[in-house]
Amino acid sequence: xxxxxxILLPRAQKPLTILGENIRLARLRRRYSMEQVAxxxxxxxxxxHSIERGNSNVTIGAYVxxxxxxxxxxxxxxxxxxxxLGRKLQDFGxxxxxxxxxxxxxx
Numbered sequence: 001x002x003x004x005x006x007i008l009l010p011r012a013q014k015p016l017t018i019l020g021e022n023i024r025l026a027r028l029r030r031r032y033s034m035e036q037v038a039x040x041x042x043x044x045x046x047x048x049h050s051i052e053r054g055n056s057n058v059t060i061g062a063y064v065x066x067x068x069x070x071x072x073x074x075x076x077x078x079x080x081x082x083x084x085l086g087r088k089l090q091d092f093g094x095x096x097x098x099x100x101x102x103x104x105x106x107x
Contacts, residue, residue, distance in 0.1 A: 006056040013056065019063070020054030026070045041065035
C-alpha cells in the first residue's frame with residue numbers, strides 16, 4: 001500500500017519534529033525499547049519510528065497512544081490551551097456598538 005507523502009512547510013514541520021524527539025527522549029529515559037512501547041501502544045514498530053521522527057503521515061491517535069504508554073497523556077491537553085492570537089481576533093471582532101435608546105412616541 002503506497003502512502004501519500006504530506007509535505008509541510010518547515011515552520012509547521014519543526015514542532016512535529018521536536019515532538020517526535022521529545023517522545024523518543026522520554027522513551028529512552030524510561031529505558032523502554034521500541035518493541036515494548038509499540039506493543040503497549042498497539043502500533044507497529046515502524047509507526048513508532050515514524051512518530052519519533054516527527055512524520056506527519058502518522059495519525060494523532062497513534063501519537064496519543066504512545067504518550068499514554070509513556071505516562072504523558074496529560075500533555076496533549078496543553079496543546080493550544082492559551083490561544084492568544086485567537087482571543088485577540090475574537091476580541092477585535094466583538095466590538096460593541098453603543099446606540100441611543102429608542103424614544104417611545106406613543107404618548
